[in-house]
Amino acid sequence: MALALGRTVRRYGGMASMAPKFFLAYSIWVWMEWAVQTIALIITSFFWRAVYTDQTVIAGLAQSQTLTYVLLALIFAPFVHSTGMIYNFGYLLKEGQIAVELLRPLDFQAGQYVWRTAELWVGLILQVPLFIVALFLGMQPPLDPRLWAVFLVTAFLGHAVLFCFDWMLGCLAFYVTEIWGLSVARYGFTLFASGLLVPLALMPDWLAGILNVLPFAQALYVPLSFLTGIAPLSDAPRVWLAQLAALAVLLPLSRWVFRVAVRKVTVQGG
Amino acid sequence: MPVIQAENLSKVFHIPQKDPGVAGAVKALFRPRFQPKVAVDDVSFQVAEGEVVGYIGVNGAGKSTTIKMLTGILVPSGGQVRILGRDPHRERVANARDIGVVFGQRTQLWWDLALTESLGMVARIYDVPPTRYRQLLDQFAEILELKDLLHVPIRTMSLGQKMRAELAATLIHEPKIVYLDEPTIGLDLIVKERIREFIQQQNREQGTTVILTTHDLGDIETLCRRVLIIDAGKLIYDGPLSLIKERFGKFREITFDTASPVTTFTLPTGAEVVAAEERKLVLRFDRTRATASQVAASLMNQLEVVDFSLAEPDLANIIKHIYQGALREDGGRRTEDGGRKAEDGRPELQASLGR
Amino acid sequence: MPRYVSLYSLFLRQRLKILMEYRVNFFIGAVSTLIEQTAGLLTVWVVMQRIPLLNGWTYEELLLVYGLLALSKSLTYLFADNLWTVGREYIRTGGFDRFLVRPVDPLFHLLADRFDHQGLGHLIIGGILVSTASARLGITWDLPHLLYLVVAVLSGGLIFIGLNLITCVSAFWIMDSVPVTRVVFDMNEFAKYPLSMYNRGVQFVLTWLVPYGFASFYPANYLLGRDVGVLVWLGPAVAVTLLLIGYRLWLFGLRHYASTGS
Numbered sequence: 001m002a003l004a005l006g007r008t009v010r011r012y013g014g015m016a017s018m019a020p021k022f023f024l025a026y027s028i029w030v031w032m033e034w035a036v037q038t039i040a041l042i043i044t045s046f047f048w049r050a051v052y053t054d055q056t057v058i059a060g061l062a063q064s065q066t067l068t069y070v071l072l073a074l075i076f077a078p079f080v081h082s083t084g085m086i087y088n089f090g091y092l093l094k095e096g097q098i099a100v101e102l103l104r105p106l107d108f109q110a111g112q113y114v115w116r117t118a119e120l121w122v123g124l125i126l127q128v129p130l131f132i133v134a135l136f137l138g139m140q141p142p143l144d145p146r147l148w149a150v151f152l153v154t155a156f157l158g159h160a161v162l163f164c165f166d167w168m169l170g171c172l173a174f175y176v177t178e179i180w181g182l183s184v185a186r187y188g189f190t191l192f193a194s195g196l197l198v199p200l201a202l203m204p205d206w207l208a209g210i211l212n213v214l215p216f217a218q219a220l221y222v223p224l225s226f227l228t229g230i231a232p233l234s235d236a237p238r239v240w241l242a243q244l245a246a247l248a249v250l251l252p253l254s255r256w257v258f259r260v261a262v263r264k265v266t267v268q269g270g
Numbered sequence: 271m272p273v274i275q276a277e278n279l280s281k282v283f284h285i286p287q288k289d290p291g292v293a294g295a296v297k298a299l300f301r302p303r304f305q306p307k308v309a310v311d312d313v314s315f316q317v318a319e320g321e322v323v324g325y326i327g328v329n330g331a332g333k334s335t336t337i338k339m340l341t342g343i344l345v346p347s348g349g350q351v352r353i354l355g356r357d358p359h360r361e362r363v364a365n366a367r368d369i370g371v372v373f374g375q376r377t378q379l380w381w382d383l384a385l386t387e388s389l390g391m392v393a394r395i396y397d398v399p400p401t402r403y404r405q406l407l408d409q410f411a412e413i414l415e416l417k418d419l420l421h422v423p424i425r426t427m428s429l430g431q432k433m434r435a436e437l438a439a440t441l442i443h444e445p446k447i448v449y450l451d452e453p454t455i456g457l458d459l460i461v462k463e464r465i466r467e468f469i470q471q472q473n474r475e476q477g478t479t480v481i482l483t484t485h486d487l488g489d490i491e492t493l494c495r496r497v498l499i500i501d502a503g504k505l506i507y508d509g510p511l512s513l514i515k516e517r518f519g520k521f522r523e524i525t526f527d528t529a530s531p532v533t534t535f536t537l538p539t540g541a542e543v544v545a546a547e548e549r550k551l552v553l554r555f556d557r558t559r560a561t562a563s564q565v566a567a568s569l570m571n572q573l574e575v576v577d578f579s580l581a582e583p584d585l586a587n588i589i590k591h592i593y594q595g596a597l598r599e600d601g602g603r604r605t606e607d608g609g610r611k612a613e614d615g616r617p618e619l620q621a622s623l624g625r
Numbered sequence: 626m627p628r629y630v631s632l633y634s635l636f637l638r639q640r641l642k643i644l645m646e647y648r649v650n651f652f653i654g655a656v657s658t659l660i661e662q663t664a665g666l667l668t669v670w671v672v673m674q675r676i677p678l679l680n681g682w683t684y685e686e687l688l689l690v691y692g693l694l695a696l697s698k699s700l701t702y703l704f705a706d707n708l709w710t711v712g713r714e715y716i717r718t719g720g721f722d723r724f725l726v727r728p729v730d731p732l733f734h735l736l737a738d739r740f741d742h743q744g745l746g747h748l749i750i751g752g753i754l755v756s757t758a759s760a761r762l763g764i765t766w767d768l769p770h771l772l773y774l775v776v777a778v779l780s781g782g783l784i785f786i787g788l789n790l791i792t793c794v795s796a797f798w799i800m801d802s803v804p805v806t807r808v809v810f811d812m813n814e815f816a817k818y819p820l821s822m823y824n825r826g827v828q829f830v831l832t833w834l835v836p837y838g839f840a841s842f843y844p845a846n847y848l849l850g851r852d853v854g855v856l857v858w859l860g861p862a863v864a865v866t867l868l869l870i871g872y873r874l875w876l877f878g879l880r881h882y883a884s885t886g887s
Contacts (some may be wrong), residue, residue: 046818181656182657
């Protein structure tokens with residue numbers, strides 16, 4: 001049993017270690033990513049300063065608090081961007097690779113989760129220079145390590161929830177071939193729904209209420225609200241419980257949806 | 271006047287050199303070093319109107335670089351090209367109207383469009399008059415057996431169907447010269463023959479000049495009376511197909527059937543064993559060093575020969591030899607520049623014709 | 626010239642035929658950009674629920690700026706999308722050689738080869754924004770204003786195309802120019818908001834270096850009757866200049882291609 005577990009860990013570990021190599025092979029893309037995100041950081045900081053020219057507090061959020069939030073949100077964006085599966089599934093389907101993937105001696109979903117999480121870590125490491133840029137743009141992140149610990153736990157739980165949700169969303173690729181359009185649509189929706197562009201606290205209550213129920217906010221707004229003082233630390237256990245409950249429902253559900261979707265390929269022969 | 275004139279044509283590429291690792295990459299960024307690579311080296315030839323010329327050589331020998339210079343895509347580093355009296359690069363558009371090009375397996379047709387629509391677009395790009403286009407379309411559909419494919423999108427076609435469609439697209443503007451890069455690769459025999467017939471017919475009836483690069487000897491044997499062979503950038507043969515056999519087919523094979531199992535014997539001079547079975551022996555000999563009768567006599571003296579036969583030199587084998595450098599040994603023009611002198615007559619070119 | 630117009634319309638018709646064959650995809654492609662754009666718009670909407678003015682601009686005025694930019698941007702998506710992928714889809718695959726053996730201008734052929742329907746999303750959203758914002762702002766669309774709008778959007782579109790043309794030339798050296806194009810293109814995000822919101826450095830860059838300001842902010846000022854002097858008239862000149870620079874660079878890239886073949 002322990003041996004089998006060790007073997008499994010090694011296998012998935014092998015997959016995980018591929019991710020950074022894959023990424024670094026295209027260094028010009030890394031530079032592009034930095035440049036593009038620096039542009040976004042600069043625009044964001046100017047925009048929110050302009051918002052606060054005549055007000056000091058909006059919906060209970062002070063200027064520095066909001067500014068710190070939106071800049072951190074851009075930096076931690078990989079939490080919501082790393083789970084999209086539509087393009088991935090579409091690509092595997094188009095190349096006929098999905099059969100090969102399903103035949104591998106590891107669980108496909110678990111393998112993808114490991115891969116995506118590894119990508120997330122690489123993504124976060126690559127955000128370090130942007131973190132420094134953001135400091136110059138007025139971001140004031142907290143220094144309390146407890147806040148960071150709670151943030152990380154919440155973010156990774158939320159990331160897992162979003163992964164399961166995206167897993168189901170990705171199954172759309174089995175039915176529609178315009179995967180590029182679908183992933184752009186998912187991306188656009190996520191920008192707003194995760195609280196990446198605006199903290200949910202600033203939104204009208206009804207809207208924030210809807211978005212709070214959707215899993216996108218779980219991976220970004222909810223963890224960041226601990227980090228920026230929007231939510232008190234004492235909320236953490238309740239949030240974690242809710243996230244675990246969501247996982248308990250979404251994980252089996254996502255596997256079932258995938259099985260149904262895959263049947264479409266196996267029946268029609270791709 | 272020749273329709274294609276290549277005079278001392280050369281092409282040198284400058285390949286950036288990079289040391290391995292990150293340090294190498296950084297160094298390359300600030301101080302790029304380039305290594306010259308001679309792809310085509312002082313090549314001269316002329317092609318007259320209506321000729322069908324086979325252009326052969328291993329991959330990387332400089333075939334496609336030459337074709338790119340002839341079509342105006344690449345500018346030569348030295349020498350000059352004249353196509354129908356024009357510089358194909360400077361007068362690119364005028365030249366483009368007179369030529370047709372098939373680039374290997376890349377189609378020029380629109381993936382999702384039905385064949386007629388694709389052909390119609392190509393015809394419009396080349397300003398083919400509508401009536402002439404109709405005529406040609408009917409004609410091509412007939413010869414290339416495209417009738418049932420006219421309303422089928424390219425993406426659903428088989429390789430052979432695609433290539434037939436591609437040929438129709440390449441000739442729909444009645445080019446004076448066509449460059450065909452491996453038009454029959456990967457196709458079955460029937461399609462190959464159909465394509466060859468089509469090329470022959472265009473050549474015969476329209477006087478179309480054809481430059482054909484291929485690895486398929488059948489193409490060359492049926493279509494080309496003249497062959498150019500390029501190796502390591504140099505033109506090493508320019509002449510009729512028949513002369514390749516005579517000039518370079520210096521090996522012949524002789525097969526002996528013996529009464530008793532072959533044990534030991536001494537090889538006649540200039541001969542070597544190709545295959546030896548129990549009662550069968552195949553020898554190959556260099557006919558510049560021995561005659562068939564000398565070899566036969568020598569063997570008959572040693573063994574009890576029941577029957578023997580002499581095989582004509584096989585073009586495929588000869589060309590294989592050419593590829594392996596035999597031609598250069600035989601007095602093909604040797605390279606003069608210092609850079610590649612180290613190459614002896616048997617370089618690492620082991621590419622077979624089967625590719 | 627008439628030949629190119631008729632050729633272009635032929636290419637366009639055939640492309641639409643293909644797109645119509647995949648109707649569901651067509652719809653999703655067009656709508657997906659709409660959704661993507663909506664995210665940014667919702668941000669403005671949420672903020673303007675809380676504050677009356679942003680840098681002195683009302684919600685409707687901001688929408689006008691946003692809409693003008695979307696209209697300009699739609700032109701580059703619709704008519705020049707292949708500038709993004711010339712390296713990846715044509716140079717790397719060798720498909721670019723085909724353009725060079727055809728009796729048409731290779732740049733024309735490249736652009737005509739792809740009409741991208743995703744631009745329709747931008748066109749629709751830009752149209753809605755500009756029309757509703759102007760109605761609420763009481764902008765009357767008399768002939769001079771209408772003419773100004775058309776010229777401004779065209780210039781804006783050409784500015785986008787010119788900048789993409791300049792950056793795509795790098796494909797002749799580095800194969801895939803997307804990273805280069807993307808960085809310059811993304812600076813258009815600055816122009817979603819009034820340039821007066823930024824400091825002088827950013828304003829200078831967006832006016833004179835990557836002049837996306839002429840695709841949204843300056844024409845919006847004119848339409849709203851605000852005064853930024855001569856800059857509201859400079860759009861066409863800036864667009865033509867960029868296109869000329871881009872075309873010269875393109876020819877330079879072509880020459881490089883002709884000597885290296887990659």
